[in-house]
Every structure is written in C-alpha cells, then in structure tokens.
Amino acid sequence: MGKATGFLEYKRKKAPERDPKVRIKDWNEYQLPFSENELKIQAARCMDCGTPFCHTGMELRGMPSGCPLYNLIPEWNDLVYQNRWQEALERLLKTNNFPEFTGRVCPAPCEGSCTVALSDDPVAIKSIEKAIIDKGFQEGWIKPNPPKVRTGKKVAVVGSGPAGLAAADQLNKAGHTVTVFEKDDRVGGLLTYGIPSMKLEKSTVDRRVNLLKQEGITFVTNTEIGKDISAEELKESFDAVLLCAGSQKHRDILIEGRESKGIYFAMDYLTKSIKGLLDGTEVISAEGKDVIVIGGGDTGADCVATALRQGAKSVVQFGKHEKMPDSRLERNPWPEYPNTFKLDYAYEEAAAVFGEDPREYLIQTKKFVADENGHVKELHTVQMEKTYHEDGTYTMKEIPGTEKVWPAQLVLIAIGFTGTEPKLLDAFQVEKTSRNTAKAKYGQYTTNVEGVFAAGDMRRGQSLVVWAIHEGREAAREIDRYLMEETFLP
Template sequence: MGKPTGFLEYQREKAKERKPLFRLQDWKEYQLPLTETKLKQQGARCMDCGTPFCHTGIKLNGTDSGCPLYNLIPEWNDWVYRGQWKEALKRLLKTNNFPEFTGRVCPAPCEGACTVAIHDEAVAIKSIEQAIIEKGFLEGWIVPEPPYKRTGKKVAIVGSGPAGLACADQLNKAGHLVTVYERADRIGGLLMYGIPNMKLDKKLVERRIQLLQQEGIIFITNTEIGRDISLEQLKKEHHAVILCAGAQKQRELQIHGRELSGIELAMDYLTDSTKALLDSRQPKISAEGKNVIVIGGGDTGADCVATALRQKCKSVVQFGKHPRLPDTRTKDNPWPEYPYVFTLDYAYEEAAAKFGKDPRQFCIATKKMVGDKNGQVKELHTIQMEKISDVNGHYTFKEILGTEKVWPAQLVLIAIGFEGTDETLLKHSGLEHTNLKVKAEYGKYQTNLEGVFVAGDMRRGQSLIVWAIHEGREAARECDRYLMGYTNLP
C-alpha cells in the first residue's frame, strides 16, 4: 500500500469530459485523460484491502459484484501511485487482454465493490486502468509478441467480439494456429459496431486488431457460419472450434403499429451510424430533423440518444419501464453489490445541454404506434405506470388512468435488449440450446459436439464486456487442454 492515508487525503476524481455542446459537433471520444499527478493521487486512494472485493467477480442477488477478470487492482493502483507504470502494465495485462476497451466501456462493477465506496466515493479504477494501457502504447512497451513455437493445431473461432478476440489472443499465445471468422465487414463485433465512436474510438479497435494480426492471428470477414460455411465443414478443417458469436438476436416489441416505417431496432441503427462514419457516407437511418423516441432505458438506449443528437435530431426522448433510481444505495442494494443509483450518463448530459432537460421518461409504457397515410410513424401513445411490490417481493406494473399522452415521433428506436444468439447457426448445427443460448457448463465450455466449445453471450446470454473476456479466456484454456492434454493458460 503506497500511501496508507491516501483515501483520507484525496477525493475521487473521474476522467474529465469535453463540454457537452462542443462534443456534439463531432464523433470523437467525449472523455479526456487525467494528468499523471491526478492519476497518482487516485492510485493512492486504494486501501490495498486484506480482502479486495473489487476483483472478486461474483454474483450477489443476481447482480455482478467486482471484476470477473480478477484484475489485480490494488497492485497496479500501487504501482501507479509510485510512478512505476511499466510494472503496473505488467500486472494489468496478466488478467486482462484488452484494458483499452474495458477502461472505456465497462460499467465498472469493480468500483461498486471498492471498500472505500462503503462510506466514500470509490477509487477511480476505470480511469487508472485506461491510463495504464494508453501509457503502454504511447511509450512503445506494447509490441507484437508472436509465440516462439507453433503446435500445429488449428482452431477456428466464430465471432470477433470481446469473447472471440480474448479467446483468439490466448490460444495464439499457446502456439496454436488461430483463424477468426466474422460475418460483418470489419473485425470487432460489438466493439466495432455496437458501441458508438464517442465511447470507443474505432481506431483503438483497429490498433488492437493490427497487433493481433502481427502476432499471427488470421481474420476472415464477410463470412457467416451456418450460411457461407457450415459448422461441420469448419470442424473438418480445424482441430477445434470455439463459438463466440454473441447474443445477436434483438428483442422485439410486439405492439400495434410496429410495421410502420421509421421504427428501427437499436443495434441496426447504431451499426448503420458507425458504418456511415467509417465509410464517409450518409447514414441510411438518420435522426436529422426528426422527433426521436428511444424505447428501452439501458446503455444501448443511451447510445442511441447520443447518436441521434450528433445527427441533429429535432428532439429526443427515452422511455424506460422502471422508476427513477434513488440517489443513494437502498437497504436492499448494499455494498459490495453493484450500486443501482441515479447517474447522469454522457448521453443524458448532452441532451440536457441541448434541450434543457434529461431526456428520460420513467415508468412509462407505449400502448400503440400511429402512422400517417403513407405508413410512416408519426406518433406514440403512452401511459404512466406504477411499480407495485406484493408481500413476496414480486413486482407488477399498474397503469395510472388519466396519464395517457401522445408523443410526436418520426424515428422510433427499440432498445429493449437481446433474446440470445442468432438462429441461423443453431438450425442445422446439431448444437443443444435453450432459449437461444448454447448449452455448455460454466468453467468447461464444451458443447454437445466433439471439439466444439462456446463462450460469452452465446452461452450465458446478454452480459458485460468483462464477462465476455473472462469466458473467452477460460474457453481458450479448456480448448488448449482438449488439444494438448494439459494447459499452461490461466
């Protein structure tokens, strides 16, 4: 522990942000790095707990607590405090393949489980993590490190999101010949097309992909397994296959008027927006000059709000079915659970700066969508809801009569989550699955098909990027054991 009194002397400082109205003029990242002096102070706040819950990686009451990657957080916090950045980088990379991604887009369950957060604000773990990896790239410490010896074993990985990339990185380190198949036109999966550029600059994704290529990993794009190549053919050409295709099937909204033009699924909208930016073209789905309504109160919905603002929408509102979160933890949400408290996300801060108010509407239900004579959506009809708990703690929603309202809308974005993996691969593969999730035991990752493994959202359902990387690493370990009879992978 670098400074025993650090958590008493210094207050938490998170990464600085560009001013909302200014950053709405471009698609650059909205966050700015802390100075090295500030980062050292933030590292000094770490208490180096005897039992550091920040990297426990467990489930408590159905929520994530701590980092499932078991990042050695107190150790690299201490190295940063001491100014030993190279040592901090070594400890960080020991457990996390891609800190440049998690340091930007992970919701940081580690900070929710930080011991300082019991009575004060948590250590700025995310900001420190991001700073360490960027320091590594800046100083030239991160260079291609291909394996010195190849095993001759060929492994195919389906999907190039965080689970697939982590899996590929680990197996390549073990000396196997790894080929990653991606159905999109660019590598990165969710990292490339599911997260907008202002949260994760695509140059950073491309930087990592280039590094992995230099280390010997082969990437093949525009190829969908189950359509362009069968899983059976993939098995014949490789010694093992690992499925990391994610939870790509978006949840639909079954409601009157869903067939109208101008109603889009959130991920289709975000993908098109990013493709338009990278290809220097106009988006096919644009919010420009339109009243936009986002249905769904999660992070994907927030990203839709931020994207619509940059496309110069006329207005934007986000509907959520749950009540506004409390300002502080409630008794049924104690430390070290992930804190469910009210925050002003980057997108909401931008909307408030542009239109004068938070765009979120809480406890609201859409009753129907109405279109014009041309079949284009023109308005949404809603009603306010009341969330009621019974004696057993089960919640139901009750409509509040007299709260009906009509909202103008020319673009509606449905962001209510994902059902599971795409059905194309499942139909003719022989994979056992339930509710669009491929069956495989946690920790084993072996499917019912010989030599075929599965990891990430394709196995566990919609989840966090840290869980995807965690499962990708673990599946790589089990695949290595299958191929070699033993494994040295963590």
C-alpha cells in the first residue's frame, strides 16, 4: 500500500475531458489523460483492502459487482503510486488482454464495489487502467511476443469481437495455430462497428489487431460461416471451433406505424456512421432533423452523441424507467453496481448544445405517424407510473391525460437484443436456449457438438465488453484442455 492515508487525504477527480461544444465538431475521443502526478495521487486513494471487492467478479441480482477479469487492482494502483509503471503494466496484463478497450468503454463495476465508495467516491480505477496500458504502448514496452513452440493444433474462432479476440490471444499464447473468421470487412466486432470513435478510436483497435497478427494469429474478413465456408468444412479443417459471433438479433417495437420510413435500429445507425467515417460511404444522417432515441442505455447515449455530431435539429432520448437517484437506495446496497444518476458524455454534449439533458423518463411510445410520403413525422407517447412491490418486482401503468405528440423525422430503436442470429448456430447444429443463445455451460463452454465451443454474448446474451473478454479467456482455457488433455492457461 503506497500511502496508508491516501484515501483520507485525497479526493477523487474525474478524468479530464475536451470541451463538449468543441468535441462535437469532430469524432476524436472526448477524454484526455491525467497528468502522471495526478494519477499517482488517484492511485494513492486505493486502500489495498484485506478483501478487495473491486476484483471479486460476482453478479448480484443480475448486475456485475467487481471486475469479472479479477484484475489485480490494488497491486497496480500501488505500483503506479510508486512510479513503477512497467511492473504495473505486467500486473495489468496478467488478467486483461485488452486494457485499452476496457479502460475506455467498460462501465467500471470495479469502481462500484470499491471499499472507499462505502463513505466516499471510489478510486478512479478505470482511468488508472487506461493510463497504464497507454503508457505501455507509448514507451514501447508492448512488443510482439509470438509463442516459441507450436502444438500443431489448429483452432477456428468465429467472430472477432472482444470474446473472439481474447480467446484467440490466449490460444495463440498456448502455441495453437489460430484463425479468426469475421463476416464484416474489418476486425473488431462491436469494438469497430458498434462503439463510436469518440469513445474508442479505431486506431486503438487496429493497433491491437496488428499486434495479434504479428504474434501469429490469422484473420479472415468478409467471410460468413455457413455461406462462404460451410460449418462442416470448418470442423474438418480445424481441431476445435469457437463460436463468438455476439448477440445481434435486435429487439423491436411492434406498434402502429412501425413500417414508416426513417425508423432504424440503433446499431444499424451507429454501424453506418462508423463505416461512413472510415470509408466515406453513405450514412443515416440526423442533419437538420428532430431525432428521438427509444431506449435509455449506453447504446442510446451513443446515438445521441452521434446525432449531435451530424447536426441534428433536436435530440430526445426516451427511457422506460424513472430517473436514477443521486445516491444509492436501500434496495441497491454496496457492493452491488450503483444504480445512481450519471451525466454521461453524450448528455453533457446535448446539454451544452440545447441547454438541457435530453432524457425523458417513464415514457412509453404508443404509435408512429407518417407523412404523405410514408416517412415518420411524429411519435405519440404517454407517461407511465412505476410501482414497486415488497418482493422487488414492479408494475407499470399509464397515467391518463399525459399523452403527448413529439415531432420526429429520425427514430432510433435502442432497446437491446433478443439473442444471437440463429443461422450460425443452425449451421453447426448447436442447441439453443430459450433466450436464443448457444446452449453451453458457463465455465465449460462446450456445446452439444463435439469440438465446437461457444462464448461471449453468443452464449450469455447481451452483456459488457469485460464479460466478453472473461468468457473468451475461459473458453480458450477449456479448448486448450480439450486439445492437450491439460492446460496451463488461467
């Protein structure tokens, strides 16, 4: 523990950010780095707890508590405080293949279960993690390290999102020959075509992918398994197959007027926007339009930020739940993930442009209305009342007299996913769960088909990047055990 009284002497500071009115004019990352001196102070707030809940990696009532990767957070906090950055990097990479991703886009369940957070603001774990890995690349400490010996075993990984990349990295470290198949034109899955550049610049993804290539991993893009290559051909050519194609089946809103033009799924909107930036292709533009985002989560926030950069006339985001409280409620105790009010980057930007937070709460869309050309022109909504019961459940009912009409020429649906697209699982004849995910037991990742494994969102459903990396690592361990009858992978 670098400074025994650090958590008493220093207050948490938020990572510096670019001015909202300036950053909406470009697509560069909105966050700025801490100075090394400030990072040392923030790291000194870590208590080096006897039981560090920050890396317990549990799920409490369906929400993450602590880091699922079991990052050695107190250790690398202490090393940063002591200015031993290279050792901090070594500790960080022991458990996390891609800290440059989690340090930018993870919602930081580690901070929610930080012991300091019992009576104060948590340690700035996520910012310190990002600083360690960025310094590692800047100083040239991170270099290609291909395995010295190959096992002669070949593994196919289908899907190049965080789960697939983590599994490929681990399997390659074990000496297996790994080929990653990606149906899109670029590697990265949602890291590339789901998360906007202002949160994760694509050069950061490319940097890691290029490193994996130099270490011996082969990437095959524009290739859909079951279409361009058959599942049987893949099973015959490889000793094991891991399915990591994510959770991509959109949840829809089936109400009157849904067929109107100008209504899109959020991920389609974001993907086209990113491809437009990278390749100059056509985008779904919000320029000059009243934009309504239906869905109160992070994807919806990314849509708000994207629409602002495209020059939207107005942006509103609908959420079905009430506004979060400023502090934890009794039903949300530490170390559960804190369901408290936060002003995310997108909402800061919207407030800077329009003068107010764009979110509307406890609201339900009743119908879409189109103009004479079949293009959406307005939404009809009603406010909802939410009543909690003693068993923790709740009921929702409409409040009469709260009906409202909203102008909208672009509507983005961001209410999540209902599992994976079934084509890939059907091609391999893999059994599915009732949630439309691959049936594979957590911790084992084996499917009903010999030699075929599944991990990440394709197995667990829509989740966090950090959980995807966790499952990719664990699946790699089980594949290594399957191929070699023993494993030394963590």
